[in-house]
Amino acid sequence: QKEVEQNSGPLSVPEGAIASLNCTYSDRGSQSFFWYRQYSGKSPELIMFIYSNGDKEDGRFTAQLNKASQYVSLLIRDSQPSDSATYLCAVSGGSTLGRLYFGRGTQLTVWP
Amino acid sequence: DGGITQSPKYLFRKEGQNVTLSCEQNLNHDAMYWYRQDPGQGLRLIYYSQIVNDFQKGDIAEGYSVSREKKESFPLTVTSAQKNPTAFYLCASSILGAINSGANVLTFGAGSRLTVL
Numbered sequence: 527q528k529e530v531e532q533n534s535g536p537l538s539v540p541e542g543a544i545a546s547l548n549c550t551y552s553d554r555g556s557q558s559f560f561w562y563r564q565y566s567g568k569s570p571e572l573i574m575f576i577y578s579n580g581d582k583e584d585g586r587f588t589a590q591l592n593k594a595s596q597y598v599s600l601l602i603r604d605s606q607p608s609d610s611a612t613y614l615c616a617v618s619g620g621s622t623l624g625r626l627y628f629g630r631g632t633q634l635t636v637w638p
Numbered sequence: 639d640g641g642i643t644q645s646p647k648y649l650f651r652k653e654g655q656n657v658t659l660s661c662e663q664n665l666n667h668d669a670m671y672w673y674r675q676d677p678g679q680g681l682r683l684i685y686y687s688q689i690v691n692d693f694q695k696g697d698i699a700e701g702y703s704v705s706r707e708k709k710e711s712f713p714l715t716v717t718s719a720q721k722n723p724t725a726f727y728l729c730a731s732s733i734l735g736a737i738n739s740g741a742n743v744l745t746f747g748a749g750s751r752l753t754v755l
Binding site for chain 2 (some may be wrong): 575
């Protein structure tokens with residue numbers, strides 16, 4: 527069974543701060559990593575994906591991947607109240623194209 | 639607009655009934671998926687299909703059935719054998735491609751919330 531672990535939170539940060547979300551995974555064969563945002567009662571929406579070691583930036587979001595440590599993180603700079611949501615980490619499932627394994631999510635609250 | 643349409647949005651089932659959730663996509667995606675989400679839980683894969691007339695069991699397929707007769711459609715039936723079907727059901731699709739590309743990004747429908755009375 528492939529495990530994807532996330533801090534369940536909740537994580538609470540003030541507006542304008544950096545929010546740091548962490549994810550570890552068990553399968554060393556995983557090659558693609560995804561961060562989804564899910565608002566309460568809604569479906570997940572993609573924030574970004576990463577597959578190379580290092581950092582990938584997209585606006586206020588930065589994904590960081592360390593395959594040796596089996597660790598992927600998401601940083602949200604200048605956090606806004608609209609960023610309050612649950613963030614899901616997803617990891618590719620080896621040889622099956624498209625097969626993803628999800629963590630339980632980290633609930634983030636950004637207070638004004 | 640391209641996207642995934644799930645229906646119904648809310649569904650109530652009595653004990654012993656089978657119900658079918660609809661999922662239609664006009665994105666021309668190869669693969670389609672059904673996930674189940676329970677409160678405070680991540681998404682768990684029920685079934686997936688990479689090609690028409692073929693599908694594979696995911697991690698929690700017991701009590702569910704699917705069909706893939708058309709590329710655009712992947713309905714999910716929740717049978718009476720599923721003992722705890724109350725959950726949020728999410729259909730997704732993706733283009734299949736090289737592992738290290740954006741081709742395997744999942745696009746989700748709005749979801750169907752099933753409640754057993």
